[in-house]
Amino acid sequence: MSPFLDLHSAELFGQLKDYSDEIPQPSWPDVLLWYPRFQREQFSQYFENVHCLDDGERFEV
Numbered sequence: 001m002s003p004f005l006d007l008h009s010a011e012l013f014g015q016l017k018d019y020s021d022e023i024p025q026p027s028w029p030d031v032l033l034w035y036p037r038f039q040r041e042q043f044s045q046y047f048e049n050v051h052c053l054d055d056g057e058r059f060e061v
Helices: 008-011 037-047
Strands: 050-052 058-060
Touching: none
Parallel strands: none
Antiparallel strands: 050 058
8 A cells, every 4th residue: 555645535534634744745845745544554564674775766674
């Protein structure tokens, strides 16, 4: 499951309040990405052993 969420779906399920500063945000200061709790948990599980090189390439350890 992707860590990204359709905002319309988030509104329907009342999960916009689950926004977390722990999740990476886009570089645009006026844009926020919202991740409901179940997606934050999957995000942290998936990226627990994934690291990024300086050029953005991912590798697992």
